[in-house]
Structure formats: structure tokens, C-alpha cells
Amino acid sequence: MVLHTATSVVTIERYIIEQERLYPEATGELSGILYDVALAAKMIANKVRSAGLADILGATDDENVQGEIQQKLDVIANDIIIKAMDHGGRLCAMASEEEPDIIPIPERFRCGKYVLLFDPLDGSSNIDVNVPVGTIFSVMRKITRGTRGEMEDMLQPGRRQVAAGYILYGSSTMLVYTTGQGSHGFTLDPSIGEFLLSHPNIRIKDPARYLSVNDAYEQVWDENVKALMRRYRGLDGEQSPMNVRYVGSLVADFHRNLLGGGVFAYPANKKTPKGKLRLLYEANPLAFVCEQAGGAASNGTTRILDIQPTELHERTPLFIGNKNAVAQAEAMLRGELAGVGA
Numbered sequence: 001m002v003l004h005t006a007t008s009v010v011t012i013e014r015y016i017i018e019q020e021r022l023y024p025e026a027t028g029e030l031s032g033i034l035y036d037v038a039l040a041a042k043m044i045a046n047k048v049r050s051a052g053l054a055d056i057l058g059a060t061d062d063e064n065v066q067g068e069i070q071q072k073l074d075v076i077a078n079d080i081i082i083k084a085m086d087h088g089g090r091l092c093a094m095a096s097e098e099e100p101d102i103i104p105i106p107e108r109f110r111c112g113k114y115v116l117l118f119d120p121l122d123g124s125s126n127i128d129v130n131v132p133v134g135t136i137f138s139v140m141r142k143i144t145r146g147t148r149g150e151m152e153d154m155l156q157p158g159r160r161q162v163a164a165g166y167i168l169y170g171s172s173t174m175l176v177y178t179t180g181q182g183s184h185g186f187t188l189d190p191s192i193g194e195f196l197l198s199h200p201n202i203r204i205k206d207p208a209r210y211l212s213v214n215d216a217y218e219q220v221w222d223e224n225v226k227a228l229m230r231r232y233r234g235l236d237g238e239q240s241p242m243n244v245r246y247v248g249s250l251v252a253d254f255h256r257n258l259l260g261g262g263v264f265a266y267p268a269n270k271k272t273p274k275g276k277l278r279l280l281y282e283a284n285p286l287a288f289v290c291e292q293a294g295g296a297a298s299n300g301t302t303r304i305l306d307i308q309p310t311e312l313h314e315r316t317p318l319f320i321g322n323k324n325a326v327a328q329a330e331a332m333l334r335g336e337l338a339g340v341g342a
């Protein structure tokens with residue numbers, strides 16, 4: 001672990017280099033990927049900031065692979081990341097929530113030993129109303145033998161991630177990442193265009209203060225989920241209530257809970273029995289960050305990072321945040337809380 005005082009000014013570049021030194025066998029390729037992600041983040045932040053001024057707000061006419069209307073900024077962010085990352089010689093393939101298939105590295109560029117999976121602009125239904133959105137990314141090492149990345153390289157359990165993180169385009173732009181040595185947050189100083197270390201070694205606060213869940217699904221939750229929500233809200237008299245905060249933008253909700261203590265829940269329901277959120281682009285990277293900050297993430301029965309994915313756009317139920325709150329969710333799904341105060 002690299003330690004810094006609150007007063008030292010540390011750019012993300014310097015921090016990444018210092019972290020790399022903790023691994024004597026490191027070649028610098030992973031560091032290069034992280035720089036490029038930070039660069040793409042600055043470019044997307046710039047677009048998000050000027051979204052109300054330029055003619056880039058609103059939906060395009062296309063639907064993406066999830067059957068959702070693509071927002072123009074989604075498409076722009078997707079493009080920015082691909083163009084920032086495809087020629088560095090460090091990646092052998094990419095996958096995006098906005099693209100149906102693997103994104104190959106163009107033949108004219110060298111291939112490296114990593115794959116990048118990303119959600120270019122999460123929470124996009126909030127774009128038109130100026131609510132924070134985010135980018136989420138995950139890096140895995142290639143496991144197949146050929147030069148080019150293949151589906152097998154993408155479909156690895158999240159515990160094999162070598163780096164992951166997110167960028168929150170909020171009142172300020174923040175990048176939080178982990179390489180397995182704690183989770184660290186950087187705030188973009190727009191006057192110099194640099195991400196500066198602002199939140200070294202983030203630890204999720206205990207106990208969980210916030211509950212982030214979309215209550216509109218209560219009628220389609222099963223009884224165990226309803227019982228869990230009553231527990232979280234203190235309605236069964238077993239614990240003091242959590243405050244409910246739901247932006248509806250996963251990165252924003254997750255970030256608040258990470259810094260303030262809390263749990264984000266998107267359980268399966270009768271309409272979406274597999275949940276809504278994507279395992280590879282959302283749940284895995286945030287789970288890695290959360291565990292590295294002392295928290296936990298589960299689909300209700302299994303640790304998120306232990307799930308073996310079977311398809312690129314796989315969805316998963318998600319309970320993520322303080323360990324205790326996530327353990328309560330698992331107990332609920334095992335039926336141990338069923339009927340409590342229901």
C-alpha cells in the first residue's frame with residue numbers, strides 16, 4: 001500500500017506508477033490502460049458538462065442490444081472509449097454494454113494481453129434531466145492462446161479482474177479504481193485537467209446509513225425481499241432504519257453508499273427474474289471496488305465475484321455495500337428472514 005498525506009498533491013499518473021512498483025513483475029501495460037481510461041474519462045466529462053449547450057441531448061433513433069433507446073451521449077462515450085483504447089497495444093479485445101458483440105482491436109494495431117469491458121455511460125435515462133451519470137470499467141487478463149481476444153477471455157469470473165473502477169460525472173468528476181491494493185479516488189481539477197488523489201484507500205463506513213432501492217417494484221418482489229426491505233427500514237423493530245436515497249443512476253448511488261455507508265439493492269423480481277444490472281459491465285467492477293473498500297457484493301446467494309458468466313450481456317440481481325447489510329440480504333434469500341415482520 002502506498003501512503004500519502006492529505007496535503008501531498010498526487011496526480012493519477014504518479015499514483016498508478018507508485019502502485020505498479022508494488023508489483024516487481026509488472027510491465028507497465030496495465031498502468032497504460034489506466035492512463036488511457038483516465039484520458040477517456042476527461043473527454044467524456046467534457047461532453048457531459050457541455051451536454052446542455054451542444055445539440056447532443058436526447059435519444060437517437062437506434063435501440064441498443066438491451067432493447068433500450070440509446071442516448072446520444074451513450075454513443076459518444078462508447079466511441080470515445082474505443083478510440084482512446086484500441087491502439088495502445090495493451091488490449092486484445094473490448095466489450096461494451098452498448099455493443100452486441102466483442103469489439104475487436106483493428107488489424108493494423110498490435111494486440112496486448114488484456115481485455116477491457118465497460119459501460120460507457122451508466123444511468124443514461126438521467127442524462128436529459130442533468131442527473132449524475134457514470135462510466136464503469138473492468139480489466140481482465142487474456143486467457144486464450146491466440147493473439148486476438150475471444151469470448152472466453154470476457155466470460156471470466158469477476159475475481160479474476162486485475163483492475164476495475166468507475167468515473168462519476170457529478171458536481172465534480174471523480175475516478176475511483178482498484179488494482180487489488182485498496183480502492184482509491186481521484187477528483188478532476190478542471191483548471192489543470194488532472195485527476196488528483198482526493199480519497200486514498202477508501203473504507204466503506206459502518207454501519208450502513210443509506211438504502212438505495214427502487215420501491216416501485218415492491219408489488220413484484222417476493223416475500224423474502226419484502227421482509228428484507230422491512231428489516232432495512234427498521235419496520236420490523238429489529239434495527240434502526242436506514243435512510244432511503246435512490247438517484248436511479250447506479251454509479252451515483254454506489255458512490256454515495258461507498259463514502260457514507262449503505263447498501264444498493266436491485267433484487268430479482270417477477271418481471272425481471274434475473275435482475276436488471278449487467279454482471280460484466282456493472283456488478284463485477286463495482287464489486288471489486290467495494291470489496292477492496294471493505295464491503296461486499298452478492299446476487300443474494302453467491303458472491304458476485306465468484307459467478308461464472310455464461311454470456312456477454314448477462315444480468316444479475318445485486319446487493320452491494322456494507323458487509324452486514326449484504327449478509328442480511330443473503331440470509332433473506334436463504335429464507336432465514338422470511339416472515340419477519342412481514
Ligand code: FDP
Nearest residue numbers: 122123124125126214248249250251
Ligand atoms: P439506466 O437504466 O438509466 O441506464 O444500469 C442501468 C440503470 O440505469 C442503473 O444506472 C440504475 O441504477 C438502474 O438502471 C435504474 O433502474 P430502475 O429504473 O429500474 O430503478
